[in-house]
Amino acid sequence: MGNNITGLKNKRIMVTGADGFIGSHLTEELVKSGSNVKAFVCYNSFNSWGWLDTVPNEIVNELEVFTGDIRDPHGVKKAMQDCDIVLHLAALIAIPFSYHSPDTYVDTNIKGTLNILQAARELNVEKVVHTSTSEVYGTARFVPITEEHPLQGQSPYSASKIGADQMAMSFYSSFGLPVSVIRPFNTYGPRQSARAVIPTIITQIASGQQSIKLGSLHPTRDFNYVKDTVNGFLAVAESDHSIGEVINIGSNYEVSIGQTVELIAELMGQKISIETEDQRLRPEKSEVERLWADNSKAKQLLGWEPMYGNIEGFKRGLGETIEWFTNPSNLSHYKAGIYNL
Numbered sequence: 001m002g003n004n005i006t007g008l009k010n011k012r013i014m015v016t017g018a019d020g021f022i023g024s025h026l027t028e029e030l031v032k033s034g035s036n037v038k039a040f041v042c043y044n045s046f047n048s049w050g051w052l053d054t055v056p057n058e059i060v061n062e063l064e065v066f067t068g069d070i071r072d073p074h075g076v077k078k079a080m081q082d083c084d085i086v087l088h089l090a091a092l093i094a095i096p097f098s099y100h101s102p103d104t105y106v107d108t109n110i111k112g113t114l115n116i117l118q119a120a121r122e123l124n125v126e127k128v129v130h131t132s133t134s135e136v137y138g139t140a141r142f143v144p145i146t147e148e149h150p151l152q153g154q155s156p157y158s159a160s161k162i163g164a165d166q167m168a169m170s171f172y173s174s175f176g177l178p179v180s181v182i183r184p185f186n187t188y189g190p191r192q193s194a195r196a197v198i199p200t201i202i203t204q205i206a207s208g209q210q211s212i213k214l215g216s217l218h219p220t221r222d223f224n225y226v227k228d229t230v231n232g233f234l235a236v237a238e239s240d241h242s243i244g245e246v247i248n249i250g251s252n253y254e255v256s257i258g259q260t261v262e263l264i265a266e267l268m269g270q271k272i273s274i275e276t277e278d279q280r281l282r283p284e285k286s287e288v289e290r291l292w293a294d295n296s297k298a299k300q301l302l303g304w305e306p307m308y309g310n311i312e313g314f315k316r317g318l319g320e321t322i323e324w325f326t327n328p329s330n331l332s333h334y335k336a337g338i339y340n341l
Contacts, residue, residue, distance in 0.1 A: 007238045009034045011126075012082055016040040016070060016116065017089035019050025021192045022131075022184075026087065026230050028055050031062045033234075040079050040090065043067040051191045070112035077119040084126045085237055088116050091131065091164075094195050095157045095282065102156035109160035110167060117171040117179070125178075129237050130168040132183040132246065133161050134222065134291050143254070144294035147183070147246045154286050165246070172244045180242035182233060185250035185293045189226030189317065190324035194334045197257055198223070198318070201264050202325045203334050211273050215280035217258035222250045222293040225308035225317030235302040242301060250293020251309040267318055268326075 013030055017023040018039030030037045041049045049065055068075035070090040080086060092098070092108045113130060120128045137145050138152025153159030171177040188198040197214070204212045224232075232249035236242045255263075258274075265272045281287075298304045308317040324330055 008085070008234065010036070011084040012036045012038065013085045013087060013237070014038040014040055014080060014083040015087045015089065017091065018065075019048075019052055020089060021051065021189075022187055022226060022229055023089045024051035024055060024191060025189070025226050026089070026233050027052065027063065028059050029230050029234065031059050037062070038064045038066055038079065038083060040066050040068060040070070042090070043069055054191075070115065071107050073115040073118065076115040077122070080116070080119045080123055080125065083123075085129070086116060086120060086125055086127070087129045087131075087233060087237060088113065089131045091161070093133070093157065094193075095135070095155050096195070098155055098157035098160070099283075102160075105156050105160040106163070110163040113164040113167050117168060117177060121171065121175055121177050127178045127180065127237065127243070128168070129180050129182055129233065129242075130165065132165045132181050133158070134183060134185040134248075134250065134293065135288060136162045136165060136183070137288075137291065139288050140290040140292060143290065143292040144252060145248070145292060146294040147248055147297055154288060155282070169244075169246070178243045180236050180244070181246040182236045183246055183248050184229045184232060185222040185224050185248065185291060187224045187226050187229040189321050190330070192226075192321075198260065198264070198321060199325060199334070201261055202268070202322055203331065205265065205268050205270050205272060206326045206331055210271070211275050212261065213275050213277040213280065214257065214261065215276065215282065216287060217261070217274065217276070218256055218289070219287060220254045220256045220290045220292065221260075222252070222254055222291050223260070223314060223317070224249060224251055224306065225313070225320070228306040228308050231307075232298065232304055235298070235304040239302050245297075245301065247298050247301065248293045248295055249298055249304070250295045251306045251313065252293055252295045253310050253314060254290070254292035255314065263315065264318060264322065267315065267322055
């Protein structure tokens with residue numbers, strides 16, 4: 001499906017986490033479509049706007065950038081003052097880091113979301129789109145996973161996102177706040193953090209390593225190319241049918257980490273061996289063994305469907321991702337030789 005987002009064109013839209021992987025792609029797409037965008041980025045002493053520092057000037061010049069901290073209710077409310085729609089992506093997302101710093105996940109993911117919801121309620125914002133994750137489902141009890149699947153907090157990260165999702169839905173139920181929860185399955189593509197498995201594989205091969213260090217190979221994932229995820233956000237933001245709903249955005253295609261490595265090596269024309277590294281393994285009960293999205297609700301409610309679904313789509317998305325990562329100026333942003341938490 002194309003971007004039919006005429007309804008967002010004249011809206012003032014704030015994207016939190018606009019400096020991140022998905023947030024930067026979403027911000028770019030909104031600007032291209034003629035929306036008036038405020039990018040909320042995480043304040044830091046380097047004055048870095050994250051991935052927005054790498055997008056073309058003609059995009060950046062159209063943005064209003066607000067540097068702040070999602071954990072600060074006053075700054076959040078100030079940033080949201082003149083906004084019609086808030087797309088809330090700001091979060092701590094690394095699962096390994098959540099094992100040793102869970103406190104920060106509660107502050108950022110739950111309290112940060114509460115700050116957005118409180119401000120939206122006080123300012124009469126037209127709509128809040130809150131970002132969930134397929135990790136809230138834990139290991140699949142049945143497949144494909146529908147939105148009715150039980151929630152299982154198998155890592156502090158997952159638990160904090162379940163808390164944030166429930167907080168968002170409670171504001172819809174308690175106060176009638178127009179909230180939608182978008183639940184993307186594993187997104188991949190240009191600009192993704194090297195912690196994630198696809199960039200881990202590509203950057204190691206691209207830097208000439210023959211032996212690739214990885215964690216578990218048998219778990220399966222439902223990988224979503226970032227363009228499909230962005231289109232999902234636009235569809236959820238635009239549609240009134242999404243209010244009060246939790247909506248999976250996934251490809252409805254299941255593939256193991258081991259198969260993914262083989263596909264990437266084949267696309268990059270390299271022969272490799274795989275070395276399992278203990279520090280990359282999740283604690284046994286914390287590993288999510290299987291994810292496979294049922295995306296029928298997104299199709300029915302929003303008319304959204306993946307353009308990069310199935311094996312052919314996955315290969316196409318991987319090809320575009322490899323092309324981006326193997327560009328030396330892009331690869332230079334990554335530390336391929338170390339394990340990134």
